[in-house]
Structures are given as structure tokens and as C-alpha cells.
Amino acid sequence: MHFPAPRTSPTLAPELQLGEPMTDTMHAEFVALLDALARASDETWLGAFDAWAAHTKQHFAREEAWMEEMNFSPRHCHGSQHRHVLNVAGEVRRQVADEGRFDTGRQLVGELLEWFAWHVKSMDALMVEAQRERSIAKADHVHQVV
Ligand SMILES: [Fe+2]
């Protein structure tokens, strides 16, 4: 899967790191792209939003595919949070593009960062824990078979 790479190598705050490299990388890029959106001018705002949205759709789809593969029970609740945030952000984009509501657009970044911290520590943390348990179980099984 290809993500539009941020120009600098992004870092993730320690409290948001879950210890699963692909997830942590996607999350660091999410924060870096939101940071770029926060710094965008009115002229570059829509382009910066679209870069964040394209990356976020892939990030969410990747997590949803992992949860589907694991048949992970909270996947529907987790996926509906993803859809909700994309719908809200899409509506804000429409207001910026159609009505020039840059105030609403700038407010969105702070709200997304708040939502993201909560989502990572709850939903994504549960998903990573389940991935870890399954890979330990798989490794134990291989060990028993060999
Ligand atoms: Fe995530």
C-alpha cells in the first residue's frame, strides 16, 4: 500500500505509540499531515486537507482489513468511528470549498487531534493488543508443531 509520504520523517508522541510499527508509522503520518493542514494558508488548505484525507482513508481501510482478517468483534464499532470522522471532515471540507468557511476548517484540526488521541488510546490500542495476542498464539502453535 502506498501512502503520500510527508517531507520530514514524522515522530509520534510517546503516549500515542502502540508498539506496532506499521500502526505507529501510519499514526505519525496522520499527525504530520494534520500539522501541515494547520500550517496551510487559505490558498493551500484544500490541497493539504485532501492529502490528509487520502492518507486517512488508507490508514482506516488498513485497520479495518486487519480487524476483518482477525474476525475481531469490536470491528464494527471501530469502523463506524472511522466513517463518522471522515463524514464530519468531508462536510467541513465542503463548507470551506463552497462557502469559504476557513474558520470552521481551522477549528477542525484541533478537534481531529483530540479525537485521534482518544481513538488511538481506546479503539486502536484494543486492535493492536488483539494482533499481539494472536501472533503470540500463532508462534506458540508453530513451536508446538515443530
Ligand atoms: Fe489508527
Ligand SMILES: [Fe+2]
Ligand atoms: Fe482506528
